[in-house]
Amino acid sequence: MATSSRLQMRGFAFPLPAQSHMSALMRLCETLSSPPHDVLSVTFINIHAVHERLIGSQHRQNGSSCAESDLDVKNGESSRDVDRRIFLAFLPIPGLDFQTLFQSTVQTTVIALDNAVPAISQLLQTHMHQENPVTCVFSDISIADIMLKATEPVSLPRAWICTSSASFLLFFHYLQEGIVPMEKIMEMLENRKIRNEEIFQETLPGLPTLTNAEVPQTPVPDGQPHDEDRYLYNVLIRNLTRIKEKGDCILVNSFEELEPDAFRALRQRLGVPVYAVGPLKGEISTSLWNEDNECLHWLDQQPAKSVLYISSGSLAVTSPLQVNEICEALLREKQRFLWVHRTQGPVYNSSDACLSSISADFLSKTQDQGRIVQWAPQRQVLRHPAVAAFVSHCGWNSTIEAVECGVPMLCLPLFYDQFMDAKFASEVWKMGLRLSSSRADGVVDRDALQRAFAMVTKGKEGEELRSNARRLQRSSDLARLEGGSSYTDIQLFIKRLKDVGPPNCVPTPKHCSEDYFCIRSEQSKTA
Incomplete structure (x- = not known):
């Protein structure tokens, strides 16, 4: 260089x-x-x-x-x-x-x-x-x-990167300002009689109407307090308060055309500079797990738009019950898949320690149908022509990469901001389908999964999702080009850095x- x-x-x-x-x-x-x-x-x-x-x-x-x-x-x-x-x-x-x-x-x-x-x-x-x-x-x-x-x-x-969406940042601004009371959230989380589909808030400028299920939260077993949620809410509120006090700027890994209402509201209300700088790209690996590059060669052998890419990200491990339902749906549909499946991680979507493993019977039946890896080069996978859709936990990094690569999503959020990301992917951007559960344990059953797999790979609805995803992909590409919204914001940030720097x-x-x-x-x- x-x-x-x-x-x-x-x-x-x-x-x-x-x-x-x-x-x-x-x-x-x-x-x-x-x-x-x-x-x-x-x-x-x-x-x-x-x-x-x-x-x-x-x-x-x-x-x-x-x-x-x-x-x-x-x-x-x-x-x-x-x-x-x-x-x-x-x-x-x-x-x-x-x-x-x-x-x-x-x-x-x-x-x-x-x-x-x-x-x-x-x-x-x-x-x-x-x-x-x-x-x-x-x-x-x-x-x-x-x-x-x-x-x-x-x-x-100083500059602070927001690794969640602009909409998530805006939600916490309203929380920090007391416009959304903390106790309202904690009461909703701890009162199991309140239904998930009930509206939590519908009058927050820059945000769509949010239901109880879309408020950031960490699912816990019935009867247990949401102590971790309360602590995390307080930490993020304190962080945002301190940034506002110092007048520091915030850089968001998103782009103007993806979240126009949220960025407009942030710039009007936050009181500190906010720059849309995404989607951020890079070549230096920060992977803490070995990426299985052989899966790319396997994808080369698959027909175009035939493979489901399944991943729950780096922080979460899918519960054993949900793993079993996914396996059954894949078998029933005879669906090709590339599945990132780890049995250890810091967050479980189950009260039991997640020691799940894929059954030998499933592996035997799907040896010509799919591939299971511990970790994958996700950006390369999402850009591969064989990939039809992304079955995702909807962490923000994965969500913005799906947008950047023009891949529709089947949304299976597990915790915190992922519920809000799933809302935007499915209802606002219309590039995803929210996989909902009617069960008390939150598991999406095999019937619903099978229908979703067929729809996104074979149905007309899947083509509509794909068309919307590609439209957003084009917008993300333009945002990074000279004169684009993210390019311009990066240049404005650089000017500020030079102006206020030593x-x-x-x-x-x-x-x-x-x-x-x-x-x-x-x-x-x-x-």
Whole structure:
């Protein structure tokens, strides 16, 4: 990669240690550090457990091993030069090894990160005294309060990425302002006599009418309190309050044409700059699991628009009961499928620990019909002509990727903002079908699944969904082109960053300072 001679800023990026949050922040950093924007280089900090997993996954993916000499560790930090623009580094945080991270609640993760504020602050100040010092900070809106405490000793501009939709951000603005009372939500969640289809709110500017089932929530067994929901609501409200107090800007991984009403309302009401910068794209892998690229070769052998891609994302594991219903529907319909199925994860859609596995009988009957993998290169899969539709949990990263790739969705949300995302995909954008359950346990039965599978792959309704998805895909492509809505917002954000940033931006050096403990990738060595 050629080194730009233009004045460059250096960013310090610290994500929430979760797959989708890391991916979104990394894509933002790639967008800002590569053409056509190309305005900064970034040190991307992960907690040690995630950094080790990430580097190990990349080496296994490339068929190589990570020798001890590859990483030069000094003062608890190591760096790896990814492409001369983005440097990976780690910070040890007690209480958050990889296993406990994926078994922890939101509360234990937040407490561990909060306890690490002095270490984060010290690392940031160290990077401010490098030959090419840090001039701005990027982090996740979900940990804004923590990162504001860490950056308090320094005077640097900050930007916060929202890894959910603009509509979700707007909903939390109304909650933070008291327009939607917190107790109204908690009463609804804890009162099982209130029906899901009842209207929760219908007068929020910029948002469609929301039913009880579409309010962000984590399903819990009957009789158990929604303590985690209450804690998470309070954390997000506090984060948004602090951002407003500081007047910092928010970058949303969405685009104007996808959520025009929400962006309009945010800009009128939030009181801080909001930029639509998506869909964010990137080439650097942040996958914590090994991607099975062989599944792409399998897709090459399948007819066009014949395969259902099934995935519940990185945070959730589908309940054993739901897995069984999906299996039966696939068998009945003789439906081709590519299924990302993991048996371990931090969130379960069941009161029992999810130790489900696909039965040997199902595997035997479908060996010529489908393929099951632990993890897949999702963007490449969604762009493959063999894929007819995406059976998705509707996490925002997956939702925006389905939009970007023009693939219709069968919506099977599991928790939190996924219910709102499913609402937009099915009722607002009309590129998806909401798979609803009439059962007390929330499981969608095999009959409903079979009908949906047939409809999206063979029916006229499926073609209508596909047509709407492709229309949104074209809009997303145009948004990123020069003069498009997201391109323009990124340029406006860059101007703001330069206007409010410290005056010590220097040209990016041709070679990394030794103080960066920089390890070049083979690509960088030969660039």
